[in-house]
Amino acid sequence: MSGHVDLDEARAWDLAAAVPDPEIPVLTIADLGVLRSVRVDSRLVDGVLRRTAFVQVTPTYSGCPAMETFRRDVVAALLAGGFDDAQVELVLSPAWTTDWMTQAGRDRLAAYGIAPPVGGSAAVRTEPGVPRSLALSVRCPHCGSLRTVEKARFASTSCKALYSCRDCLEPFDYFKVL
Numbered sequence: 676m677s678g679h680v681d682l683d684e685a686r687a688w689d690l691a692a693a694v695p696d697p698e699i700p701v702l703t704i705a706d707l708g709v710l711r712s713v714r715v716d717s718r719l720v721d722g723v724l725r726r727t728a729f730v731q732v733t734p735t736y737s738g739c740p741a742m743e744t745f746r747r748d749v750v751a752a753l754l755a756g757g758f759d760d761a762q763v764e765l766v767l768s769p770a771w772t773t774d775w776m777t778q779a780g781r782d783r784l785a786a787y788g789i790a791p792p793v794g795g796s797a798a799v800r801t802e803p804g805v806p807r808s809l810a811l812s813v814r815c816p817h818c819g820s821l822r823t824v825e826k827a828r829f830a831s832t833s834c835k836a837l838y839s840c841r842d843c844l845e846p847f848d849y850f851k852v853l
Contacts, residue, residue, distance in 0.1 A: 683715040683717060683726055683728075683758075684713055684714060684715045686756065687713045687715050687728040687730070687753060687756070687758065688710075688713040690752045690753050690755075690756040690758075691704065691705075691710055691713055691728070691730050691749050691752060691753065692704065692705035692710055693705070693752065694745070694748045694749050694752050695748075696741065696745075697741045697744040697745070697748070698741050698831075698832050698834075699784070699787070699789065699832075701783045701784070701786070701787040702780050702783055702784065703780075704732060704745060704749070705777065705780075706776065706777050706779060706780025706783060707735065707775070707776055707780060708771065708774075708775025708776050708777065708780075709732045709733050709734065709735065709745070709771060709775070710730070710731075710732055711731040711732060711733055711766055712730070712731045713728060713729070713730050713731075714728070714729045715727065715728050715729070715758070716729065725759045725760070726757075726758050726759050726760075727758065727759060727760040727761065727762065728753045728758045728760070728761045728762070729761075729762050729764070730749055730753070730761065730762070730763045730764070731763075731764045731765075731766045732745055732746075732749070732763060732764075732765060732766065733765070733766050733767065733769075733770070733771045734765060734767070734771060735771050735834050735853065736770075736771070736833065736834070736853070737767055737770075738833075739833075742765060745763070746763040746765075749761065749763050750762075750763060771853070772853055773792040773850065773851070773852050773853050776791070776792065784816075784850055785814075785816045786816075787816075788816050788817065788847055788848075789816060789835065789847065789848045789849070789850055790813050790814060790815070790816050790823075790838065790847060790848070790849040790850065791850055792850050792851065792852040792853075793812070793813055793814075793852065794852055813825075813838055813849045815838075815840035815842070815843060815845065815847060816847055817840060817843050817845045817847060818840060818842055818843040818845070820840050820841070820842040820843065822840065822841040822842050823838045823839065823840050823841065824838065824839060824841060825837070825838050825849075826838060826839050826846070830848045830849075831848060834850060834851060834853065835848040835849060835850050835851060836848070836849045836851050837849075
């Protein structure tokens with residue numbers, strides 16, 4: 676039965692991984708790197724094989740308002756995919772970082788008009804937990820110019836800052852390095 680469980684876990688991973696981020700629908704939770712693990716428990720109950728998927732996700736930050744939607748959408752995807760039950764656990768440690776985002780996710784952000792994070796999280800910390808200010812060159816997702824300026828530290832979500840381009844004059848969100 677272990678081969679069956681392995682196939683179930685791969686299928687459960689694929690179903691969960693395809694769930695879109697509710698705030699940035701061009702990204703999946705796998706693109707964001709918030710999908711941590713998937714395990715499937717298969718057991719006979721009254722002669723019927725029942726499969727329960729256990730999924731772990733890490734929020735982009737502990738107060739992220741999208742996490743309840745993540746949870747609901749992951750459970751719905753797994754139930755629609757044929758699992759008998761699904762449970763989603765929020766894992767806060769280690770804390771999520773933009774380093775966990777996939778390159779495909781970064782590319783999708785740019786194509787969608789949101790500048791992806793520049794650099795890695797190690798570049799913005801002097802010691803654990805102490806942010807360091809950094810001057811960033813954020814590429815405009817519209818025209819590619821590096822002549823951009825931060826207009827507001829927070830944009831449509833807490834994970835993003837509002838920028839504008841000095842060349843094409845378009846405003847855009849920048850997904851901050853965390």
